[in-house]
Amino acid sequence: xxxxNIEKILIESLSLTxxxxxxxxxxxxxxxxxxxxxxxxxxxxKEAINKTFTQxxxxxFKTKKGINIExxxxxxxxxxxxxxxxxxxxxxxxxxxxxxxxxIVTEQIVQKNFLYMYLTDITDKKENExxxxxxxxxxxxxxxxxxxxxxxxxxxFYQMAQAEFSRSKRDNLELTVLILDLDKFKLxxxxxxxxxxxxxxxxxxxxxxxxxxxxxxxxxxxxxxFAILLPSTDAQSGYIIAERIRVAIESLKLPFxxxxxxxxxxxxMLEINDKIASFEEMMKIADRSLNQVKSxxxxxxxxxxxxxxxx
Numbered sequence: 001x002x003x004x005n006i007e008k009i010l011i012e013s014l015s016l017t018x019x020x021x022x023x024x025x026x027x028x029x030x031x032x033x034x035x036x037x038x039x040x041x042x043x044x045x046k047e048a049i050n051k052t053f054t055q056x057x058x059x060x061f062k063t064k065k066g067i068n069i070e071x072x073x074x075x076x077x078x079x080x081x082x083x084x085x086x087x088x089x090x091x092x093x094x095x096x097x098x099x100x101x102x103x104i105v106t107e108q109i110v111q112k113n114f115l116y117m118y119l120t121d122i123t124d125k126k127e128n129e130x131x132x133x134x135x136x137x138x139x140x141x142x143x144x145x146x147x148x149x150x151x152x153x154x155x156x157f158y159q160m161a162q163a164e165f166s167r168s169k170r171d172n173l174e175l176t177v178l179i180l181d182l183d184k185f186k187l188x189x190x191x192x193x194x195x196x197x198x199x200x201x202x203x204x205x206x207x208x209x210x211x212x213x214x215x216x217x218x219x220x221x222x223x224x225x226f227a228i229l230l231p232s233t234d235a236q237s238g239y240i241i242a243e244r245i246r247v248a249i250e251s252l253k254l255p256f257x258x259x260x261x262x263x264x265x266x267x268x269m270l271e272i273n274d275k276i277a278s279f280e281e282m283m284k285i286a287d288r289s290l291n292q293v294k295s296x297x298x299x300x301x302x303x304x305x306x307x308x309x310x311x
Contacts, residue, residue: 020103020119026112028053028085039101040119042066053085054078060098068096086115094122102126146220148198149205157219158279161229164217165279168231168272175272176238178228179286180208180245183264183298185224196256197224200263207248211241227283235271235303242267242301250299264299266290271303 020037024030029052033045041048041056042065048056060066061074071077084091089109096102103119110116144156152160161177168175182204189197201224208226212218217229228245230238246265254261268290276282285304293300 019121020117022117024053024115024117026114028115030056037117037119039097039121040066040095040103040105042098054082057081064098066097068098086113149201149220151205151209152217152219154219154221157217157221157227157229160217161227161279164229164231165272165282174232174234176230176233176235176269177282177286178230178238178242178245178267178269179221179283179290180226180228180265180267181290181294182224182249183266183294185263188261188263192256192259192261196259196261199254199256200261203252203254204249204263204265207252208245211244211248233271235269238269238271239301239303242269246299246301266293266298267301268293269301269303 018036020034020040022030022033022037029050030048031050033048035045038045038048042060042063043056051059057067057069057078058074061069061071061077069077085107086109090107092104092106094102095105101121101123102125104122106118106120108116108118144152144159146153164175167173182200185197185200188200201220204226205220208218208228212228215231217231219227221227228241230241233241246267249263249265252263254263268286268288270276270282270286270289272282276285289302289304293302296302
């Protein structure tokens with residue numbers, strides 16, 4: 001039977017593989033590595049041989065090549081890394097390099113405390129994961145954004161409002177909701193066409209956005225109907241915000257073709273209280289106040305229950 005030099009074949013095979021391979025002796029010095037391993041430490045393998053893991057990592061830290069060491073002080077980082085190293089016979093983890101490559105690293109203790117390191121490039125997988133995440137975020141934005149005005153839609157508003165309502169109830173926090181309806185909006189569409197109506201909706205949205213805080217939740221929940229959730233806001237403060245919005249919209253003069261379009265808004269509002277069991281109930285009462293405003297001549301703000309501002 002023909003004899004083969006198995007050791008030579010294995011070494012040649014490991015040298016040629018596209019995955020990184022390294023062997024560290026009991027003193028943690030690199031005694032064997034293939035060229036694929038050089039990516040991890042940022043230097044050619046022939047320069048890495050006989051250097052300890054700590055020395056190789058320090059080169060990465062100084063040269064900003066190889067392993068991405070996100071630490072202000074190298075000593076702190078290496079102390080943490082060495083505490084994990086050789087603590088188990090086998091472990092696997094992910095790491096990345098300064099130039100944006102990602103690897104799954106496997107470490108196996110063999111023979112008398114020699115450490116066998118094997119790394120597989122997963123950069124393409126990571127890039128695909130990032131693309132899928134971005135696509136998912138884009139789809140979520142499309143599903144929760146109003147296509148015309150660019151603000152959030154009804155679905156998003158109710159989703160976030162339910163969470164805010166629960167939080168306010170649990171932590172006894174103030175919360176106020178506004179429902180706005182553009183007065184006689186149908187008349188603008190019927191008289192000037194839907195493009196004029198779109199112009200009004202966009203202008204109203206931009207105007208309201210400028211008057212809100214970055215944590216307020218603003219959405220278009222119907223054709224000409226909007227809702228605003230005001231966290232940590234009582235009825236009196238909510239009324240001040242609502243009145244600013246009403247006045248700002250009333251002051252708009254929107255050029256459209258040869259016309260100047262004007263619009264007003266009616267606003268119903270409500271502050272959370274112990275009597276309200278759900279956000280849906282809160283919206284119903286605010287909507288009831290909105291309908292009262294419409295029946296009283298429009299272009300006003302009215303708060304439900306006993307907080308009927310203006311006083």
